[in-house]
Amino acid sequence: xxxxxxxxxxxxxxxxxxxxxxxxxxxxxxxxxxxxxxxxxxxxxxxxxxxxxxxxxxxxxxxxxxxxxxxxxxxxxxxxxxxxxxxxxxxxxxxxxxxxxxxxxxxxxxxxxxxxxxxxxxxxxxxxxxxxxxxxxxxxxxxxxxxxxxxxxxxxxxxxxxxxxxxxxxxxxxxxxxxxxxxxxxxxxxxxxxxxxxxxxxxxxxxxxxxxxxxxxxxxxxxxxxxxxxxxxxxxxxxxxxxxxxxxxxxxxxxxxxxxxxxxxxxxxxxxxxxxxxxxxxxxxxxxxxxxxxxxxxxxxxxxxxxxxxxxxxxxxxxxxxxxxxxxxxxxxxxxxxxxxxxxxxxxxxxxxxxxxxxxxxxxxxxxxxxxxxxxxxxxxxxxxxxxxxxxxxxxxxxxxxxxxxxxxxxxxxxxxxxxxxxxxxxxxxxxxxxxxxxxxxxxxxxxxxxxxxxxxxxxxxxxxxxxxxxxxxxxxxxxxxxxxxxxxxxxxxxxxxxxxxxxxxxxxxxxxxxxxxxxxxxxxxxxxxxxxxxxxxxxxxxxxxxxx
Amino acid sequence: xxxxxxxxxxxxxxxxxxxxxxxxxxxxxxxxxxxxxxxxxxxxxxxxxxxxxxxxxxxxxxxxxxxxxxxxxxxxxxxxxxxxxxxxxxxxxxxxxxxxxxxxxxxxxxxxxxxxxxxxxxxxxxxxxxxxxxxxxxxxxxxxxxxxxxxxxxxxxxxxxxxxxxxxxxxxxxxxxxxxxxxxxxxxxxxxxxxxxxxxxxxxxxxxxxxxxxxxxxxxxxxxxxxxxxxxxxxxxxxxxxxxxxxxxxxxxxxxxxxxxxxxxxxxxxxxxxxxxxxxxxxxxxxxxxxxxxxxxxxxxxxxxxxxxxxxxxxxxxxxxxxxxxxxxxxxxxxxxxxxxxxxxxxxxxxxxxxxxxxxxxxxxxxxxxxxxxxxxxxxxxxxxxxxxxxxxxxxxxxxxxxxxxxxxxxxxxxxxxxxxxxxxxxxxxxxxxxxxxxxxxx
Numbered sequence: 001x002x003x004x005x006x007x008x009x010x011x012x013x014x015x016x017x018x019x020x021x022x023x024x025x026x027x028x029x030x031x032x033x034x035x036x037x038x039x040x041x042x043x044x045x046x047x048x049x050x051x052x053x054x055x056x057x058x059x060x061x062x063x064x065x066x067x068x069x070x071x072x073x074x075x076x077x078x079x080x081x082x083x084x085x086x087x088x089x090x091x092x093x094x095x096x097x098x099x100x101x102x103x104x105x106x107x108x109x110x111x112x113x114x115x116x117x118x119x120x121x122x123x124x125x126x127x128x129x130x131x132x133x134x135x136x137x138x139x140x141x142x143x144x145x146x147x148x149x150x151x152x153x154x155x156x157x158x159x160x161x162x163x164x165x166x167x168x169x170x171x172x173x174x175x176x177x178x179x180x181x182x183x184x185x186x187x188x189x190x191x192x193x194x195x196x197x198x199x200x201x202x203x204x205x206x207x208x209x210x211x212x213x214x215x216x217x218x219x220x221x222x223x224x225x226x227x228x229x230x231x232x233x234x235x236x237x238x239x240x241x242x243x244x245x246x247x248x249x250x251x252x253x254x255x256x257x258x259x260x261x262x263x264x265x266x267x268x269x270x271x272x273x274x275x276x277x278x279x280x281x282x283x284x285x286x287x288x289x290x291x292x293x294x295x296x297x298x299x300x301x302x303x304x305x306x307x308x309x310x311x312x313x314x315x316x317x318x319x320x321x322x323x324x325x326x327x328x329x330x331x332x333x334x335x336x337x338x339x340x341x342x343x344x345x346x347x348x349x350x351x352x353x354x355x356x357x358x359x360x361x362x363x364x365x366x367x368x369x370x371x372x373x374x375x376x377x378x379x380x381x382x383x384x385x386x387x388x389x390x391x392x393x394x395x396x397x398x399x400x401x402x403x404x405x406x407x408x409x410x411x412x413x414x415x416x417x418x419x420x421x422x423x424x425x426x427x428x429x430x431x432x433x434x435x436x437x438x439x440x441x442x443x444x445x446x447x448x449x450x451x452x453x454x455x456x457x458x459x460x461x462x463x464x465x466x467x468x469x470x471x472x473x474x475x476x477x478x479x480x481x482x483x484x485x486x487x488x489x490x491x492x493x494x495x496x497x498x499x500x501x502x503x504x505x506x507x508x509x510x511x512x513x514x515x516x517x518x519x520x521x522x523x524x525x526x527x528x529x530x531x532x533x534x535x536x537x538x539x540x541x542x543x544x545x546x547x548x549x
Numbered sequence: 550x551x552x553x554x555x556x557x558x559x560x561x562x563x564x565x566x567x568x569x570x571x572x573x574x575x576x577x578x579x580x581x582x583x584x585x586x587x588x589x590x591x592x593x594x595x596x597x598x599x600x601x602x603x604x605x606x607x608x609x610x611x612x613x614x615x616x617x618x619x620x621x622x623x624x625x626x627x628x629x630x631x632x633x634x635x636x637x638x639x640x641x642x643x644x645x646x647x648x649x650x651x652x653x654x655x656x657x658x659x660x661x662x663x664x665x666x667x668x669x670x671x672x673x674x675x676x677x678x679x680x681x682x683x684x685x686x687x688x689x690x691x692x693x694x695x696x697x698x699x700x701x702x703x704x705x706x707x708x709x710x711x712x713x714x715x716x717x718x719x720x721x722x723x724x725x726x727x728x729x730x731x732x733x734x735x736x737x738x739x740x741x742x743x744x745x746x747x748x749x750x751x752x753x754x755x756x757x758x759x760x761x762x763x764x765x766x767x768x769x770x771x772x773x774x775x776x777x778x779x780x781x782x783x784x785x786x787x788x789x790x791x792x793x794x795x796x797x798x799x800x801x802x803x804x805x806x807x808x809x810x811x812x813x814x815x816x817x818x819x820x821x822x823x824x825x826x827x828x829x830x831x832x833x834x835x836x837x838x839x840x841x842x843x844x845x846x847x848x849x850x851x852x853x854x855x856x857x858x859x860x861x862x863x864x865x866x867x868x869x870x871x872x873x874x875x876x877x878x879x880x881x882x883x884x885x886x887x888x889x890x891x892x893x894x895x896x897x898x899x900x901x902x903x904x905x906x907x908x909x910x911x912x913x914x915x916x917x918x919x920x921x922x923x924x925x926x927x928x929x930x931x932x933x934x935x936x937x938x939x940x941x942x943x944x945x946x947x948x949x950x951x952x953x954x955x956x957x958x959x960x961x962x963x964x965x966x967x968x969x970x971x972x973x974x975x976x977x978x979x980x981x982x983x984x985x986x987x988x989x990x991x992x
Contacts, residue, residue, distance in 0.1 A: 027631055029628070058628060059621040060606075060624055063584055065588065066585045066588040067584055070589070090679030091554065091559060092679045095560050097589070158644070159614070159643070159644055160680065164648065191584075191585040191609075192613065193611055197585075405611075406610060471754050482596055483588065486595060489750075532752075
């Protein structure tokens with residue numbers, strides 16, 4: 001057993017990692033161990049290593065992953081405040097996805113529609129499973145309509161719905177026609193549809209693209225720079241900080257997908273001139289489809305990390321080729337970074353050299369490395385919960401990913417140029433030129449190329465495996481979600497939740513970066529950790545085994 | 550049954566099952582269905598208890614949903630055995646596996662056949678589709694099924710009783726055990742998650758948190774002299790005590806959660822009867838102090854209007870306690886099934902109470918908007934109602950996601966009641982103090 005951190009951090013970490021990996025995997029039956037082995041990579045950037053990702057979770061290994069429904073309802077559409085979201089199914093799924101991701105929203109006026117605090121469910125019972133639930137769903141939609149007269153109602157299917165054959169799409173169409181002034185659309189996002197919540201993201205992208213995007217052509221402002229921010233969900237108020245930044249730059253945020261958003265902004269989002277993509281995993285489908293249909297170019301950016309934020313803003317300015325905007329961007333960056341640098345200089349004294357592991361999400365494990373680097377902390381290991389290979393290895397790998405039965409379940413929309421709405425935003429030669437200069441214009445280079453050689457990368461880590469990592473490496477902080485939090489902390493290692501931010505934040509942009517530095521400082525340096533081992537054990541180093549009575 | 554439920558006041562049955570399995574020593578639960586069920590339920594339970602909670606899933610895919618979940622279930626069990634070495638595995642079904650008609654007993658038979666002579670943990674199972682009942686009925690059904698599958702009668706043990714717990718906090722379970730021990734009774738308390746869901750920090754790594762009732766002890770339930778069963782508001786068919794009475798003739802005392810003088814008296818009297826002992830002095834002193842507390846604070850409480858909501862068992866007992874201290878329970882609401890509060894309906898003290906069953910938080914909020922209330926008692930999901938109505942919410946029950954200490958809350962027994970009593974009284978005093986134009990230092 002290796003518990004000497006210096007040893008792990010030494011040059012010979014490949015042998016160390018391999019030894020640890022083999023010890024961990026030896027607990028699994030050979031077939032499972034072989035399968036899990038393919039999800040482990042000891043990073044060697046630039047060598048084209050492949051990692052196994054987005055494949056079925058091994059039953060019975062306690063996964064971090066959620067289901068397709070969670071990805072569709074909870075993640076992508078949860079944050080849009082004026083859609084009435086109805087969960088069609090028994091009560092659990094609706095209840096569990098009720099305001100849990102702490103996506104914030106702030107209507108402009110108090111009287112504006114905001115259904116975020118509501119959790120609507122058809123609460124299916126025995127008789128609905130036996131005789132079908134369509135009738136109940138129709139009345140539920142009617143009831144919601146009569147109550148609020150919302151602009152849109154979305155229906156989310158849970159596991160039994162697909163099995164008993166309820167047609168949520170037909171019901172939605174019928175009700176939409178009946179109302180005339182309310183957009184009703186459904187999602188076949190039953191929990192079992194995909195291998196993780198990722199399938200739900202794709203399903204959500206498709207339906208929003210089909211039913212909402214492009215339904216309102218009016219351009220409401222005369223702002224010169226009009227963009228969408230894709231894959232930003234306003235956890236802990238991240239979108240508010242980004243809205244502040246764009247506002248200062250005079251850049252119009254037509255729509256955010258979907259933090260602090262409204263359905264009208266999404267209906268209008270095809271009129272923007274550039275898509276900035278934050279969470280590649282959950283929203284890349286939308287970026288691609290909007291490019292094909294409406295001609296909107298996209299670029300991968302990252303507003304997590306002060307330096308990453310600065311880089312992202314410069315990238316946007318470069319695209320718009322406007323001297324005034326570039327000047328504004330530089331001015332903003334120098335002002336904001338000055339504040340950030342003062343703060344980080346002080347905190348860095350206490351965080352430098354400490355180590356972190358990140359196992360979360362489909363982008364976050366990558367994005368948050370920026371903030372840790374700014375604190376002079378070292379990343380030991382990272383991995384995603386529901387990402388695909390392109391999120392690890394970069395989009396270049398896309399053509400070589402085999403489409404398996406699980407991916408084939410998810411509809412690929414056939415998208416064509418819109419004869420009326422397609423518009424070239426930038427000359428192709430200029431776009432090609434941008435692509436030459438920046439590998440992340442209409443592309444994502446993935447996490448692995450940006451991580452140091454010798455770091456450990458693990459996809460879809462199980463609960464057992466994370467506990468083993470803690471035992472072997474003892475990082476100074478571990479980033480995951482609430483499901484892992486208390487188990488990891490029992491061993492005296494702080495866990496930062498990066499799904500909900502531990503109900504703190506914002507962490508995006510410049511002000512967010514400072515919040516993050518302070519929170520991490522608090523977590524790794526609190527005096528609490530010194531109390532974990534009692535003084536009498538510190539001296540004697542007694543090692544008692546727990547004997548189950 | 551209405552067609553759209555807005556902000557449900559109940560959760561789903563497999564959550565209740567998972568909670569019961571946490572009360573068995575060295576046990577891991579496996580939910581048979583889509584992995585979202587395990588993930589969501591872990592998220593909810595962990596948020597409340599702030600402790601590690603491992604729940605495995607058979608991780609259905611579309612293929613499994615079409616062809617059945619047998620292979621996934623068997624693989625799950627094997628992987629759990631290899632990584633956790635549990636003594637017990639608790640299986641619960643979900644709406645997905647129930648809709649496709651997977652038969653767990655058949656799958657387990659196949660598993661044991663394949664497993665042959667290899668050392669295998671005890672595997673328990675229960676059927677908990679989300680479309681039937683709530684997390685509360687799921688809890689009692691699983692408790693019932695575990696006892697039904699494990700209790701054996703060999704040699705009755707003198708002075709031994711069963712306590713079949715309710716949805717109590719870990720602190721309340723500890724308190725129940727202490728109370729029973731003071732009557733010199735040997736007690737099998739099940740499910741006992743007082744340590745598994747409220748543990749200390751670890752100097753040593755534990756794949757499964759220590760604590761819980763050992764399976765051999767649960768087996769012994771059939772040898773008890775009597776059962777105290779807290780499934781008071783539940784149907785007979787999901788009462789563990791009732792099941793043991795039917796099987797072995799062990800008398801069962803269906804008991805309400807002991808909150809307030811009247812309900813505590815019943816509980817302590819039952820223990821006195823079963824033990825043949827007088828109620829120990831320490832409890833009589835606690836009772837005296839509680840009544841003294843009632844007397845001291847009656848002026849803050851008389852005629853105040855309370856709305857109570859949540860799990861039917863808790864709503865029942867809290868309502869009786871509130872009526873006892875002079876508070877008008879103007880609305881008692883539960884997400885539990887129709888007639889689950891029938892016990893309140895028949896009592897004179899609640900003749901003017903609006904009793905809402907199978908209701909959601911929106912029904913409660915509507916009620917509060919149209920009527921007047923001074924205080925709310927229920928889970929932290931009532932926060933929106935309290936904030937809008939600008940009245941205090943005393944958090945009790947499940948879930949409590951916006952305060953620490955849910956695991957340490959103790960509102961049962963004379964002493965526990967006194968905690969609840971002080972919290973309610975102080976919240977009302979604070980409300981009054983803050984609303985006065987002069988800052989009075991004495992209230």
